[in-house]
Amino acid sequence: MSRIPQGCQTLGGLRAEGVNRCRESFFSTFSSRGYMSFLPSGLQLLESVWEKYPPAFRNRLVPLNSPYAEPSVLMGDPTLAALAYMSAHHAPHERPLRLCYAQKVYRRGDAPEDPFESYQVGAELLGWNGHGAEVEMLSLIMESFEKLSIPLPTVVLGDVRILKHLCSALSREEEARLLAALSSGSYSDYYSVVAQISSKNGTAAFLQVLPHLKGGEEVLTKARELCGNLPLEDLQEITTSLKEMGYRKQLRLDLALFREIGYYSGPVFDFYLPQEGRSLGGGGRYDGLLSQYGILGQALGFNLDLERMARNIPPSAHGKTVMVWGGQMSPPKALEYARKMASLGRKAEMSWHESPEASRELARIRGYGWWLDGKTGQLHDLKHPGENPQAQDIWSKEECSC
C-alpha cells in the first residue's frame, strides 16, 4: 500500500460519502441564497498572504516553492483568496458579494495529534454592514445542519470588541499579557495578570467577572449592569433574531470568547455538535482584513471541518440501492433501466457480469436491497428473497417500460 504524508488522510467508502453529503447540504443551502461557488487555487503566493495574517496564524502556514520557483504557501485559509478575487473581479456597486467553497486546507497544528490537512466548507459575505449579515450566515449554517437530520450544533457567540474596549484602558504591556493568557487558554495566568492591573475606571473589576459571563441572553444584561459602555448592541440583535427564528436552545453567549484579535474585528462564533468533543470550526467579522484590499465595509466568514462533521451523521442506507444487471443485453437498454431507477429517486449501480449469480452476489456484498434482472425487467428484493413485498412500491411496468 502506498503511504500518504503524515497528518494527511485519504477518505473512501462511507466516510467519503458522508463528507459529500455534508458538503452538498451546505452548498445547496448557501447557493439557494445567492452564494456563488468559489474554487480558489491550492497554492497562494507568499507575498500575497504573509503580511496580511497575524503572526500566530501565518506561522502555521506551510511554505514551499512552486515549480516556477515562486515562494508560495499551501492553501491555509480561503478567505484571503476570496477577498483578492472579489477586489479584482467585482465593482463596488455589485456588493454585497456572497461566496461559498469546499476546500482542502493545510496548516501546522500546535499539538502533534492535530491534523495537517483538513477538508473545510465555508462561506464569505463581503461588503455589507449590519448584524443582518451574521444572522443570515448563522441561520444558513443551522439550516444546512437541519438537512443532515442530526441534532443541531450549539453556537457559542462572542465579540472581540468587548476585549478591545477593555484593553483600551490598559497599558500595552498589560494588554499583551492579558491577550497572551486568553490565547493560551489559561485562566490562572489571566487572573494573575488581572490581579496586577491597577484599577482604572472599573476595568480591573470587570475583567475579574468577564470569564463568568457565559450563558444565555441574561449575560448581556449583567454585562451592561457592570459596565454600561460595552459594545453589546450587535450581540443583542443577533441573539434576538436567532431566538425569533427558533434557535434559542442552540445559542450560548461567552463574552470572554477569544479569537485572534488582530484578525477578527466584531462578533465571532464557534460551533459544537453534541456528539463531538471539539469545536467543528467557526468564524466571525474581519473588517480590518477587508480594508487591506482597499474595500470598505464589513466582511464575515466561517469555516467548518467537513470530515469531523461527517463522522456525526448516520451512514446512508444502501438498502434502497438497486444493482442493475445488464450482462446479457445491450448497454443502452441496460443503462436506460438505471436512468429510470435514478429518476424514481433510487441509486442504481450497473453490473456487467456475464452470470446473473455473480451479479447478485456482488449486490449482496455491497449490502444493496434490490437486484434488477435487465433481461426480464424483474426486480428482486434481496433482503426478503421470494417475497418481494415492496417491489410494487418502487417499480411498475409503466415506469419501467424502457
Added chain:
Amino acid sequence: MLTVALPTGRVLEDAVEVLQFLGIPTELLENRGRKLILEDSSWRFILAKPMDVPLYVSRGIADLALAGSDVLAERKSSVVELGDTRKGRCRMAVAGPREVAKRFESHESSRAGLRIATKYPRVAEEYFQTRGIQVDLLHLSGSIELAPRLGMADCIVDIVQTGSTLKANGLVVIEEICPVSLRLVASKKSVHLRWERFAPFLEAFRRKS
C-alpha cells in the same frame, strides 16, 4: 454527569486531594482495583497515563482533568487551564554531570551539539531553539538519568523534585527551565457549554490563591 480524567502513578494521590478540596466525591476512587473507568450517576473518573490526560480533555472525552504543567507544555493540547493547584510542585531542569555543567558556564557556542536525553522532546527543543542552540535530542520513556551515565547523552531535560535521583546518578541541576505543578484543566467545549458546573471550581482556586 461530569467526566474527570486523572493521572495514574504517584501524582494520583495529589489529584484526589484536589478533588476533595473542590468538593468532588472521591469514594469511587478508594477501592478502584484495576479499573480504569469508575462511575456513578453524577461522576465518571478516567484513569490514564499522565502524558495522555490532556488528550482526553482536548478531544472532549473528559470535561475536567488534573494534569502536570510539564505534560501540558509537552502535549500542547488545546485545553482551558482553570487553576494552579500548587500540588505536585517540582521544576523542569537541564541536568548533567559537573563537567558538562562547565560547558554551560563558558561561551554559548560550547553548548552546540549537546546530546540531550528527555521525556519532553518538545519542551527541550523549544528551550534550546529559542536560545539559538542546536542540540541532538534523544527521546526516552523513563530512567532518563541513565543516559549520561552510560555515555548515551551529555545531559538530560527532566523534572526534578528533591534532586536525590540526580545525586544518586552523579548529576547536578545546570539550568532551570520552568516550575511545574498540577493544574486543573477543562475541555473548551465544556467551558463554553457547561460553565455553570465549572465556575465554583475557578472561584475555589481564586479564593485559595
